[in-house]
Amino acid sequence: MSIPAPNSVTIAHLSDVHLPPPAAIPLRELRNKRLLSLMSWKKHRQHRHLGRLSDAVIADIAAHGPDMIANSGDLTNFGLPEEFVAGAAWLSSLPAPTCIVPGNHDCMVAQPWAEGLAHWSLWMTDRGKDFPYCRQIGDVVIIGINSGIPSPPFMAYGRVGRAQTRRLRDLLHRTRGLCRVVMIHHPPRPGLVVRRKSLLDQRYVAAALREAGAEIVLHGHSHDSTITTIPQSDIPLLGIASASLRSLKPWRQAAWNELTIHREENAWRIALAQHRILDEGGSEVAQRRVWQRPCEQAA
Template identity: 30%
Template sequence: MIRIAHISDLHFGRDDATLIDPLQDALNKAEPDVIAVSGDLTQRARAGQFRAARAFLDRLPAPWICVPGNHDIPLYNLPMRLLRPYAGYRRTICRELSPSFQREKLLVQGLNTAWPFSWQRGHLRKRHLTRACKRFKGFDGARIVMAHHPFQQAQGTKKQLMPGAEEALHNLAACGTDVILTGHLHAWRAEPFVARTGGSILQVHVGTGLSTRLRGQDNDFAILDIAGRYCTLTRMVASVKGDFAKDIETRFTLNSR
């Protein structure tokens, strides 16, 4: 069995400090093989916020893979935003913006969807999708994509969907993607994608792990246990006791396997 912990939208600089240790403790108890961090580590891409985020990452109990979110690009410093948008992230978190993590029977491919010319909406780079598909086609195991921005949203979502998201889903399904991990909306959603993918990719969209900017939901993260064609997904939610406790557990079949 493979275990992945998925956290997102930590927003250091707008974080609930009382949840940092409980989140660390919950991740320690989960004993994941890898921790996927799907962006927005900071609130305003400031040096001190990146340092706080890196200190958190350095305390994680397992290898981690991370991609930037739109909040990890400067908003008000226009010269930096336009000329060196990822400088702080590269310097403090990771030089690679679309990293990958591979071990036996598991391949996680990160996609950088943060885009300095569109603050909220995000952007898909075709060369990154092509690279992910090339790697997936030759891999015998769980094939996971991680990005900050979602590839599909519920009706009524105020934030705009990335351009080209539906076409990207079709291509990722064709090359055998099993799961897509995303964040950005501060809302939980876990179900197979619909439309042209034929429901063959499981979407796991977690809320915010630490931020005080809640969208009517509690702070949470996800644990994915993958064994063959099956994925058991557990939502862990911040409780009134100040810890993270199991909320719901659902079993999915990974149709592309």
């Protein structure tokens, strides 16, 4: 999908919305890892992941009028078919064209594509084997990677895999000359999440990003608003807090990233304004940052 662009392109990045699950979950769906996750939701997470905060994030995004919304995964809690249907309705309601990648909660257990992620095809790709996919708006392209895989109880790790990493490298080469914004759920850098939640093949994904080039990488999963880099490179790596999380730690309070991208003579100017939702209402700009990223020559 390609959208005609204005002089600059603005992307709203959010993640880990964790929409409230269905009121009643069929017993047959709880004969696996979902049961433990439901217990965690009932005991802790439902009191911290609040719908009013994710609603406030969307209202704040709408007020800023972005050209594109990028959602880096975990729209669901348990990856139930009913949650994917509800997620599709939610995605349809957003105030700008949207793209999404799966998170570990969206891929909690193995299930047929048609029962789960197929409901989000309009906002990513029609088939699992087509990851990574891309969405273009003017001179900017968002490249979506799938790192979500089923994992054992108490684990939340991800994996991209050799075939997808190879396709990622090829796609990055083909889109040289554009501003390549890469989106993934699990951060491709050690230390941002504990090992049991890490990207198992982060070393190879980071190598592909370094070798083929990218202008900026967005991730979720950590529930932290962070600014780091892809290892052994100067490629900015941005994490964002859960869009629904209430926290006393400012860097974990519900937030979204506003990225404004403008092409200058020989460089991309990428300006970040990180918007944090205030618990008493409204929002504030928590961080600002500007990067000048060199324009690669078209392939």
